[in-house]
Amino acid sequence: MRIRLTSVFVDDLQHALEFYTDVLGFTEKHNIPLGGGASWITVVSPQEPDGAELLLEPAGHPAVGPYRDALVADGIPLAQLTVDDVQQEVQRLTDRGVTFTQQPMDIGDHWVAVFDDTCGNLIQIVSAKQPQP
Structure with missing residues (x-):
């Protein structure tokens, strides 16, 4: 068993992508449009481009807000x-x-x-x- 993908909930996908790449320094790995404004976006460490991916998960589910708060x-x-x-x-x-x-x-x-x-x-x-x- 290995960890290949994990996620963080984000309020705004584009803002999150900019923060995690432009500010933190991660590299965009996948950006797959899913329709309806949704996308499957992952970022990786530039030091480990084939390593674990971080999924920028939309925070739309009703349980996410109270959990994160x-x-x-x-x-x-x-x-x-x-x-x-x-x-x-x-x-x-x-x-x-x-x-x-x-x-x-x-x-x-x-x-x-x-x-x-x-x-x-x-x-x-x-x-x-x-x-x-």
């Missing part, structure tokens, strides 16, 4: 993304206008931080600490 109210990220260095990524994204709801925090053998993806979600970034010699 509860997560945001409690400060719980909907998804986690791995980065090489949380502190460097926080600086890069802050310079691009991203708002962090949790600044870098040391959690033992990892660093974490949480940002608002402007699409209705909190997203956590995680990096492993380098072993000390």
Whole structure:
């Protein structure tokens, strides 16, 4: 069993595509029109173009709003993304206008931080600490 595809709920597909590509730096992998204004849009890491895909899932289902609102109210990220260095990524994204709801925090053998993806979600970034010699 492998993880090939996971999703985040988004309010506006075009805005989400722009945020996840132009701001975060992902690459569009699929953009398949489904009719009625809907599309199947996935993005991937440019470092792993054949790796796991992130589906930008329309948030139209009635259960999505209350679910996401509860997560945001409690400060719980909907998804986690791995980065090489949380502190460097926080600086890069802050310079691009991203708002962090949790600044870098040391959690033992990892660093974490949480940002608002402007699409209705909190997203956590995680990096492993380098072993000390």
